Amino acid sequence: MASNLNLKLKIWRQPSTNAKGTFQDIDANNIPETASFLEMLDIVNQRIMDGGGDPVAFDHDCREGICGTCSMVINGIPHGPRRGTTACQLHMRLFKSGDTIWIEPFRAKAFPVIKDLAVDRSAFDRIMVAGGFISVRTGSAQDANALPISKDDADSAMDAAECIGCGACVATCKNASAMLFVSAKAGQLNSLPQGQPEKHRRVLGMVQAMDKSGFGNCTNQYECEAACPKGISVRWIAKLNRDYALATVHESLLAPAKGKGGGAA
Amino acid sequence: MSALLKSFSTFLGSSIGKKLLVALTGAVLVLFLLGHMIGNLLIFAGPDAINEYGHFLQTMLHGGGVWIARIGLLVSVVVHIVLTIQLTRENRAARTERYGYNATLQASKSSRIMILSGLTILAFIIYHLLHFTVHAGNNYGTYQVILHGENVHDVYKMVIAGFSWLPASIFYIIAMLLLCSHLGHGVSSMFQTLGLATERTRPIYEKIGSAYAALILIGNCSIPIAIYVFHYGR
Numbered sequence A: 001m002a003s004n005l006n007l008k009l010k011i012w013r014q015p016s017t018n019a020k021g022t023f024q025d026i027d028a029n030n031i032p033e034t035a036s037f038l039e040m041l042d043i044v045n046q047r048i049m050d051g052g053g054d055p056v057a058f059d060h061d062c063r064e065g066i067c068g069t070c071s072m073v074i075n076g077i078p079h080g081p082r083r084g085t086t087a088c089q090l091h092m093r094l095f096k097s098g099d100t101i102w103i104e105p106f107r108a109k110a111f112p113v114i115k116d117l118a119v120d121r122s123a124f125d126r127i128m129v130a131g132g133f134i135s136v137r138t139g140s141a142q143d144a145n146a147l148p149i150s151k152d153d154a155d156s157a158m159d160a161a162e163c164i165g166c167g168a169c170v171a172t173c174k175n176a177s178a179m180l181f182v183s184a185k186a187g188q189l190n191s192l193p194q195g196q197p198e199k200h201r202r203v204l205g206m207v208q209a210m211d212k213s214g215f216g217n218c219t220n221q222y223e224c225e226a227a228c229p230k231g232i233s234v235r236w237i238a239k240l241n242r243d244y245a246l247a248t249v250h251e252s253l254l255a256p257a258k259g260k261g262g263g264a265a
Numbered sequence B: 001m002s003a004l005l006k007s008f009s010t011f012l013g014s015s016i017g018k019k020l021l022v023a024l025t026g027a028v029l030v031l032f033l034l035g036h037m038i039g040n041l042l043i044f045a046g047p048d049a050i051n052e053y054g055h056f057l058q059t060m061l062h063g064g065g066v067w068i069a070r071i072g073l074l075v076s077v078v079v080h081i082v083l084t085i086q087l088t089r090e091n092r093a094a095r096t097e098r099y100g101y102n103a104t105l106q107a108s109k110s111s112r113i114m115i116l117s118g119l120t121i122l123a124f125i126i127y128h129l130l131h132f133t134v135h136a137g138n139n140y141g142t143y144q145v146i147l148h149g150e151n152v153h154d155v156y157k158m159v160i161a162g163f164s165w166l167p168a169s170i171f172y173i174i175a176m177l178l179l180c181s182h183l184g185h186g187v188s189s190m191f192q193t194l195g196l197a198t199e200r201t202r203p204i205y206e207k208i209g210s211a212y213a214a215l216i217l218i219g220n221c222s223i224p225i226a227i228y229v230f231h232y233g234r
Helices: A037-050 A122-129 A151-161 A168-172 A179-190 A199-212 A223-227 A235-254 B002-013 B015-045 B047-063 B065-093 B114-132 B155-163 B166-193 B202-229
Strands: A004-013 A022-032 A072-074 A100-105 A113-115 B144-147 B150-153
Touching (some): A022 A037, A122 A179, A122 A199, A151 A179, A168 A179, A168 A223, A179 A199, A179 A223, A179 A235, A199 A235, A199 B002, A199 B015, A235 B015, A235 B166, B002 B015, B015 B047, B015 B065, B015 B155, B015 B166, B047 B150, B065 B114, B114 B155, B114 B166, B155 B166, B166 B202
Antiparallel strands (some): A004 A022, B144 B150
16 A cells, blocks of 8 residues: 655755755655656645745656656756666655655856746757767668678677666766766767767867866766766766877877868869 | 977967876876885885885986986876866856756766875875975985995984874875775776776776775875884884
8 A cells, every 4th residue: 555755845946047056945745756756846836836936947758768858856866866777767666754855956157047946958959069069961762771780899889879868977076077978979970980070079079168168077986986877977977088098199290280181183 | 390389389378188197197106106106115124124215216317317217207297287276167057047956967076186185196196295205394315324334324213203193194095095096097087088998997097096006005094003103013
């Protein structure tokens, strides 16, 4: 028989980006343990609105753990205490009646708060624009297996491609570094033949966009890997470090001078 | 040339570029520590062994060898410290609003006090150089001994005298504990930053790092403990 929980919430309330925020104490009584964490917030918000108050703003979309939109820090851990789980897939049965739950936004200078728990993650979009893509010929599909890729490489690239771009790595990092995200996004393409032509440009561009957005620097504490709802490995960070060194050597010493091509005049 | 300079300044301006230089200078210092410790342990082989070693270092390449090493180490230390301070400042600036509820998932204690352990080691290095290299506030520089018919600096007597004073021995041991902590995170971190770690190799690097840190701690602390506590050479 499912039981109900009585919880004490401490929720970060911040009216706008530049406004000062504070924790608001909210009693959440009679929450069914079968609810998801976001459904618990829906119930709380409905009660706030019924009383004429301002509901808590939070980001959410698919609610099935694949879109990367939900973004809140629950008791100091992005997406909450359960490993490999997004906040939307976290269930209230993990909590006990009487628990106090702290709910805060992702905190990073590069992720300004929009309102309450909703943060602006467009810094990630700027990083993707700087190289998180491949340029391909569109039109009719090419022959199957025209481009051989080993099973190991395909599997490995898929591990990085699991990144849903939620930003939990930034939120949990002691330095608000985006290295896990950037390394996964660059690494999945750099692992495959389709990513080779733009590899050096991609690595230099994405790292530069990352640095410009005001993220911190990786100190190899691997908090990101532990908080990642998709369990992206920090081996991608090692690969990005390696690829960055190679790209720098290529760009500074080996690449031909720009605009000198063209063949016969 | 200007294109090369531009690439270098971009590299130095980037987070990964700075970290690669911190890792490379760290590697120089890590290797130096091992050589320095092995040299120091010659004290247990008797006065002649360590005095001969000291004399060799001073006269290697007609006295130039020691200066090549000093300049190399000075450059490594300066680059290592300047860049880590810069990186730490950027890291603090990247999160201006702190969390109300703090949690740590798997970051080690050592990794969280790197700047503190590092700056304490810097203070120790300055004290150590004043103590045994510059001989500030002591007369260790006047100690002489005859070795193979030649008048050389009596390193053995200097070390025994240096560690016969309790505060110096205690400070050396505290500094070595912090150095052990610094190496505990730094050595394996070096491999990750240089891009040499994978899921298979990272646990191995972590074990090597811990073992190396313990080796340096035990090796270096054995000298003040032997001299002060067990009256070695006194």
